Amino acid sequence: MNALEALLNPLTTFAEETRLTLANLTDAVGDLAVPTLRLGVTGLARSGKTVFLTALVHNLVHGGRLPVFSAAAGHRITGASLQPQPDDAVPRFDYEAHVRALVSDRIWPDSTRQVSELRLTIDFESASYFYRKLGPGRLHVDLIDYPGEWLLDLPLLTKDYAAFSAEALERARAPNRREIAAPFLEALAAIDHDAAESEPVAQALAASFKSYLAACRDDTHALSMLPPGRFLMPGDLDGSPALTFAPLDIPVDAIPTRTGTVRAMMERRYEAYKTHVVRPFFRNHFARLDRQIVLVDVLHAMNAGPHAIADLQTALGEVLGAFRPGKRSWLSSILTRRIDRILFAATKADHLHRSDHDRLEAILRRLVARAEETARFKGAEVDVIALAAVRATREATIKHRGDALPAILGTPLPGERLNGETYDGETEIAMFPGDLPQNPESLFGRADSISEETRPDFLAAQADLQFLRFRPPELDTTAEGLKLSLPHIRLDRALEFLIGDRLA
Structure with missing residues (x-):
């Protein structure tokens, strides 16, 4: 990348590209x-x-x-x-x-x-x-x-706080997330973003936003678009101001506001997140x-x-x-x-x-x-x-109502449930997990047009698919008593x- 390309690259600056080049030269x-x-x-x-x-x-x-x-x-x-x-x-x-x-x-x-x-x-x-x-x-x-x-944080380097807020709230208000985000959206509605900045207000709103993101990631919903990424795995940054912000309901083209307000506080911390969290990850790793x-x-x-x-x-x-x-x-x-x-x-x-x-x-x-x-x-x-x-499983064939079905054998993790039975983590079972759709377009066609009204039909079509979590296998041993490598x-x-x- 030459100097002009570096200046045009939205994820890096010319100085960062220079440092990367020096690091690459050292590696070479x-x-x-x-x-x-x-x-x-x-x-x-x-x-x-x-x-x-x-x-x-x-x-x-x-x-x-x-x-x-x-x-x-x-x-x-x-x-x-x-x-x-x-x-x-x-x-x-x-x-x-x-x-x-x-x-x-x-x-x-x-x-x-x-x-x-x-x-x-x-x-x-x-x-x-x-x-x-x-x-x-x-x-x-x-x-x-x-x-x-x-x-998922890297695209934030190209977005200001207003754009981040608009996208985050558009996702939170989508039909499939509106109910999950309700407590956060209620807390957000009570915020006057032009009021004087307040640490308790920032902490409370950020905590509500993080709870919403965590609920989205729960197995029940298994959603993936959950930036900022460090909010759910903060590590040693837990509790730092750079991780204590949340989106506000402001226009996507809003210009930065005057200092001393809740909105200015959130904007400042969002920029600190990009500077001290996102950029070092991009540059160093x-x-x-x-x-x-x-x-x-x-x-x-x-x-x-x-x-x-x-x-x-x-x-x-x-x-x-x-x-x-x-x-x-x-x-x-x-x-x-x-x-x-x-x-x-x-x-x-x-x-x-x-x-x-x-x-x-x-x-x-x-x-x-x-x-x-x-x-x-x-x-x-x-x-x-x-x-x-x-x-974690082996393959077998099982008989079901006179038909031979391809099955898998394994030991479900403790607490896994299937057909009303809860497994203890010690019992091996044979199960037919079902067949994936032969045409993936049929799956994506329904996903693209899904609504709350058609969701039950989609789930019924997937009802034959059953996925359990299994324990790692018990490794075979050689005649000398040495365990073999992981299958x-x-x-x-x-x-x-x-x-x-x-x-x-």
Whole structure:
């Protein structure tokens, strides 16, 4: 990116692009010794980011079965180990604790709440005869784990407070959110935004706004468009003024107001949020990525109904619009880093029989169609898959009224319910989860035109679909008593797309 492009880029300033170029130059110098690939792992809440990263590392370190991952299938990986990460100021991804949770306790690890990092170093033999003669290869893979909700904040860098307020309130007053947002909208109606600024008023309105966002994310609604992203996962910023604001009912073209009022206070804190929260995330983490996987829990949205699906589609469009895709070259990686490969992955494919995996991929491809087209146009390679980073079920066939149905076997989590029965977390069951629609357009056609009157018909059409949450599997052991690597579905295909070419 040249100086003019930097000035025109709405997410960055010329000074920031200069700093990014210097950081990229430093990385490039380090790559002369051992090449490094920075892989971003993101997704909205409950999409399985922590599980994906843990399974990826576990399978590479322990030599898991990865038949589609050419470097592993060809026995060219001679070792994979964790190394100290390069960024001392970034929390380390707690791989060891997450493995214990999955393997020993058979519980799912805690969700991603902040940016974390892990360096995995892979030693390999090249597939090329020429490069093999030069000696063994080595690649550092820096895994950057961050909440997808934070990506929803990046578009805020291009919006002033009035525009943010108008969009947030338009969503809150939409038919599917109006009831959820009622307490917040009632509190908002009582605010005189031209009154003298007041900390108790700001705290009360911000708390009501955050409660509304949290209710939207509840499993009952499973909505995804919930910026600002840090409001639901504040970390060490909890209670800070930069996270104590809310939208006000002002015109979208309203100019900044005089100081000393509630509105001026909210505007000031909104700008502080962009300056001290959003920009550092973009500059220090997001803008330095080489490749990206976006995990999507399509089934969770389908469980919640048509509005959740439509909201997920909108959120993914916002998330993917923040990416900086492009072709990879040595010069461009120094001047301005571009994401040259993006993988969209529908998670929890083990909740379905394999005969439905293609349909799950088709639904996700429909969800990200516009963003995929944009990324390809800009030169990035894009793929869409259905996967389960940790496979919690097995497949079987069950008889029902004389018919043979494809089923899955697994142990539901404690408290999961199906057909009036509540499971204890110890009992394995066989169930037919139902079939996804053969034509994804039928699903989206209804979602696009859904109303409160037609919602029951939509839900009735989805009634045959039943998705439960299962416990992690009990790992098999070898004759020597060693536990095998975590089972998966298409983790090897994901690895091949994301890093396979760098191990060729």
